[in-house]
Amino acid sequence: MNSCLVALAILFLVRVEEMAEACSCSPAHPQQAFCNSDVVIMAKVVGMQEVDGGNDVYGNTIKRIRYDVKQIKMFKGPTQDIDAIYTAPSSAVCGVTLDTNGNKEYLITGKMEAGMMHVTLCDFIEKWETLSAMQKKSLIQRYETSCDCRITRCTSIPCMISSPAECLWTDWVMEKTVNGEQAKHYACIKRNDDSCAWYRGSVPPRKDFLDIEDP
Template identity: 40%
Template sequence: MKMYRGFKKEDASVQYIYTESSESLCGAAWRFNKYQYLITGRVYEGKVYTGLCNLIEKWDKLTLAQRKGLNHRYHQGCNCKIKACYYLPCFITSKSECLWTDMLSNFGTPGYQSKNYVCIKQKEGYCSWSRGWTPPDKSVINTTDP
């Protein structure tokens, strides 16, 4: 219904989404006539590919912060990279990285950080996590934020 990124306007008509044939091979299955989905993936040679390693979620299961992020905030992080932390210690290696720590406490499932924060470039040039539903307050540093 809507493309957020990855397509030029003239290419935005997708008829097929390619995935593996079974879930055991990381293939994804949907019920399109019943639900709307957010589907992430990659575009290769004009075809859209996705699988279980990508974010695929029923639209009505997304948090308010995620829906607002898609429509208003995530584009501010296009020059940022999210670096996953699987075990401690974890470090960022450049100012364009945000450290994603959900994997430490949620057994590989999206947790509080990914559902409520957005990685965006701050005016100082560094990328950092900001609450997804409100613009970042430039005058206060919140030490409870990831």
């Protein structure tokens, strides 16, 4: 009996580990999330329903969550408004949970697949009210015009860049969060010589650039 319980416990732990590993992605700076996305919108979520998402290789029906949204503004994406976004049914497979009462405004980044917007936990999805003034301003033009710049995340000291077109993102090692000063208040901007550097402000005078070596 005890051996059966031990076997079940081991099986349960293996299953939990598999589910935990099923959704894995590296955090991205908001600018990088913007540049890597097909669609970036500000929207309210006004409804939710479970829908069929086709079949897997074994013929089993794949379930998806459809969130009905009211688009407020599109920062990047197709010409037509987005009225729905799709995600997996649970966080174990990268599904996103959103408030559906229509009272909260979200910034949502995602991918277009077969004419539909899909989101996962790996996308940058934040309540609009929590975004900094710099992040909101950067959505209009600043992020997009510097997508040629690469943001390299520093996970442990020492860390360095390999190209002048990179910015070193040190929020994690400096503040133990990926939502630190650089994420909230800085953009990695391309300069006239094609190098990139952190910048904070509305108009990019040279003195407002932050040296890459000292983020």
